[in-house]
Amino acid sequence: MPNRMQLDKIDLRILAVLQQDSSVTNQELADQVGLSPSPCLRRVKALEESGLIRGSVTLLNQNMLGLRLTAFIQISMDRHTPDRFEVFEREVMALPQVKSCSLVTGQSADYLLEVVVEDMDHYQELLLGxxxxxxxxxxxxxxxxxxxxxxxxxxxxxxxI
Amino acid sequence: MPNRMQLDKIDLRILAVLQQDSSVTNQELADQVGLSPSPCLRRVKALEESGLIRGSVTLLNQNMLGLRLTAFIQISMDRHTPDRFEVFEREVMALPQVKSCSLVTGQSADYLLEVVVEDMDHYQELLLGxxxxxxxxxxxxxxxxxxxxxxxxxxxxxxxI
DNA sequence: ATTTTTTAGCTATTATATGCCAACTTAAGT
DNA sequence: ACTTAAGTTGGCATATAATAGCTAAAAAAT
Structure with a gap:
């Protein structure tokens, strides 16, 4: 369903800027890409409309939140049946410490997770609990x-291009 | 250096909202957290000032950009000397396809990378080239x-809390 | 209980976003 | 080469939102 649309150099510059900082005003953005505010805003809206822009989020400082430990976990499953996957994925989605979870190829593991916790105690609790x-x-x-x-x-x- | 500051329930709600969507207006945000616009904005500014808020970014649709392949690469080095690391890290930082690169513990690998490319041909080129x-x-x-x-x-x- | 400090909320001002219209550019057609 | 049509731009007017200053209220400290 999501297919590539036509993007010119200006669109790409808009995307490049917004990927780095979504808090720029439309006027600043217009300046940076060499347009006046109104066509610039129109393009941004069109990019949002098309789905190419998924949204904007605020990033926080992990350390300042007391989240000092990041772990990568490889997990393998006993059987590769749909219901096994369903259960696992439902449980994992419910854990806020999980930054990413991916089903991957490879001999040694089925899932690769990145998790974020305060310390080893909390990691242990997440893993074993x-x-x-x-x-x-x-x-x-x-x-x-x-x-x-x-x-x-x-x-x-x-x-x- | 970045130590934990005092955050009350309202701060946490502000952060929770902004982590999901940084494009909310200050007025909407104020509504959602139960404040009027000016104290709400004051808090957001203070959170930015403190460094707890790192910034805001726009997220794009990977598929629509034609980036259909995501790979996780484990890389091991011959020697664990500072200059080896320096060279490697400098090269890796220069590659825009690299979403993340981490030095990790573990027997089998030193670095774990997540990369994003168009297809297998481009992956091969990145890996071998x-x-x-x-x-x-x-x-x-x-x-x-x-x-x-x-x-x-x-x-x-x-x-x- | 009183003082001090912090935080909220209101208002006025400034800045920004947004919709509308005319002018320009581009491409295609005649 | 000229004309027409489609699409895109830039400027202006208006609406919406952000921001600073001030007063009042709440919370904390003594």
């Missing part, structure tokens, strides 16, 4: 984040 | 995303 209790979960392997090198919400646009 | 050519990279293991179950930019706030 919640995740490993979900039926079908057989294997779990954790890695912990030591340092972030890249953490982007923006998508590349270089391939378009 | 760029990543494996960085000096010090010895092992690479790729998994591909089949389906996203959770993809959040929001952090949990439940642990505060």
């Amino acid at each position: 919640k995740l490993t209790r979900i039926e079908g979960v057989t294997g779990v392997h954790s890695s912990f984040l030591l340092r972030r090198i890249v953490d982007r919400t923006s998508l590349p646009l270089e391939h378009l | 760029k990543l494996t050519r960085i000096e010090g990279v010895t092992g690479v293991h790729s998994s591909f995303l089949l389906r996203r179950i959770v993809d959040r930019t929001s952090l949990p706030l439940e642990h505060l």
